[in-house]
Amino acid sequence: MLTAPVAIAQTTTSADSITATTVQGAGADKTRWYDKISLRGYVQVRYNRLLETNPQLKTEYDKSVGDKGGFLIRRARLVLSGDISERVYLYIQPDLASSPSNSSLHYAQLRDAYFDVALTKKKEYRLRVGQSKIPFGFENMQSSQNRLTQDRADGLNSALPNERDLGLIFYWAPAHIRERFSELASRRLKGSGDYGVFALGVYNGQTVNRAEANNNQHLVTRVSYPIALKNGQIIEPSLQAYTGTYTVTADQLSSNAIKGGDFKDRRVAASLVVYPQPFGFQAEYNLGEGPEFDPATSTIKTKPLEGGYAQAMYFFKVAGQAFIPFVKAQYYNGGKKSETDARHSKVYETELGVEWQPMSAFELAAQYTISDRTTQDARNLNNRQHGQFLRLQAQFNF
Template identity: 40%
Template sequence: MGAPQAAFASERDDARIADLQRQVDELRAIVRTLQAERAPAGMAAATPAATPLAPAASSAAAAPVQLAAAPATVPAPVAASAKPAAPKKAWYEKLQLRGYTQLRLNEIVSGPKNAASGLARIRSVQDSGINDTGNFSIRRARLVVQGDLSDRVSLYLQGDFAGAVNNQSANEPRQNFFQLRDAYADLYLDKHKTLKVRLGQSKVPFGWENLQSSSNRLPLDRTDAINAPVPGERDLGVVAYYTPPSIQKIWDELSHDGQKLFGNYGAFGVGVFNGQGTNRVEKTEGLMTVAMATMPFRLDGLGDAFKGQVAEIGVYGLKNKFRPEIRAGGVSTESYQDDHIGFHAMLYPRPIGFQAEWTWGKGPQWDSATSTIRSSRSTGGYVMALGRIKESPIGQIMPFARWQHYRGGWKVSVNAPRLETDEYELGVEWLPLKELEFTFSWANVNRAEADERRTGRAKGDILRTQVQWNY
């Protein structure tokens, strides 16, 4: 090849190399842009510097044109991005649904199931299923909706599908209607939730066993004496609860151990309510005032025999005016003094425990001597021994023995009849599964019937069985 031809070939190779170098530079610029977009903020994408192509040979005799091998461009590792924060749940996503149902079988095995007009029969104000024809009954079928609306506000809504409606055709009641039990909101006044105000229909803080849920109580029913000042346990009003962290810690430990506590209530409570009772229209201008204080404490300091044991004592009182329903129809036009005080004391079973409550006061009750309603003295309470076999081959077993006594009115029945109750009860609760509980009990009763038209007291024995499923 002549000199002119060699010079032309060299210029052509230089132009080709320059064009290739330009394309490589453009590709590297694109890679750097993509890496910068993928890298976290504040981190530069590392891209190797451009490597120039090797110079071409200047003579015709030179070897064929070679491009210098450019190092492979490996994208710089992208740092793991911080895990995005979970989206905040809406209030309705924080609600929970739970409840329980109780199926009972009551049988009067001795004593007057029926009696002549004017004489008392074996009956109980705590369970209408104790009667001459009663077999199976649904005592409670509760459904609860609860949850936090925010860090400072929570709601609680409970209904019962086993309510009864009276005064139907031929005065025959209808069973298993849905009835409101609780409808309240808790407003927490501090971030640690030690102080809260409860607004709406809720339990009145009077009586330890009144506050304890029926799903958690060992005996099938509450006692007449403790329940008489607040039958139904609830009213409409406002109540404040305060629980010091040291007390809450003890209750949390007892709850974790599976002990039967009294529920979501404070160590100190004070409130005002309508005073007419659960789901009843208010009839007086005044408000019922109530206060309660309870204090759990450890007994470890008393020696090894009491290691792990917890005792609890408390007091409570209420002041109220009440108008009972009357036989002539409607509600009394007179308001009756309805004031009570009481105390409770208990030793949580580990494995043996004790529980007792007693009340004193005055409330509306029928006076047979004058055939009128008067505000008269009432008193009574109970003492109970209980045990706990936490683990056995067949599940948890809790036996109990209880004696109760009461003399006083039952203000939510027509004409506020006077009750006279003495009862001994033996029973056992068996939990083969946490979702399933069985209770078996025998009671020897000596009771006046809650009807001022029937006199005397009925004596006899009752066998009772209950199965409860929790959901």
């Protein structure tokens, strides 16, 4: 069978800008994929050892902190996103700089891969299917591209290390509030993005990029509303909770003498955000219970946990360049379910710093950290380290 030849025509306004691409033939026009999908990203490069007082002080979140730490590409993210149909939105984000161990750097790892299916034309009701951030906590959902401090606070991030999991989440927000969420997500206002006024979801519960290890999925719910005041200030209170069963698997144990298994994993949290116009404030706190190493019996038990943080910031400009000084204090006392032996952790930490944004494509942050961290697992029953160090981070946005 013979078919009519197909000709590709491109209309441009300049040598490097294609404004329309059509396929001519069979009497129909088809939009090319690159008219629907956008590509963006950012890269963060760090050095953490200036003014260091204790090289034995380390963290699980940044493996370049402490002894033998050096320069580190902390994140190298690429985001493919766009509306692939009138009611289906695509979001895929790999990280090209994951560090699975202290000696291994720059491994590619999937962070996000989800689809939003709009249930109405206004897209006020959505189903999110795939691997995505779980709606628990404001800072957990705030992009690292926007966050002021270099790492998230232990208190809430220990609930969802890497913030993501596989599941199905329902989101609802009125159209005008979705627009407000979009405006707040700018780097100046440091928003978290659009995670709805109401969220209800089910997810595996073993944390990101780990296979499900039991027959019980986690349930999560969240209510959050950005309130616009007459003076232009916006405040956003939130309540959230999750419950499920977490399995401490064999690869998380330091020896065969420690037993893993299934443990209750549930928390409730409250958040309050005052967006920096020019003064800003964030505070979050959570309570719950989860797996935790017990040094008295050298076993893992379901034990209570609690922790949170408070952060103040101030936005101002000098000669068109943005500055945001900040101070943050955090506390956590409880288990770290995804770490070795679900190790017990007690954290007191204060961070003082400033973020400088001379242009949209570049940011430089300096942060002085005063830390007192105690961890307990079967290999080290009482590892307490305290010290101070200056951290620098260059971020490139594209």
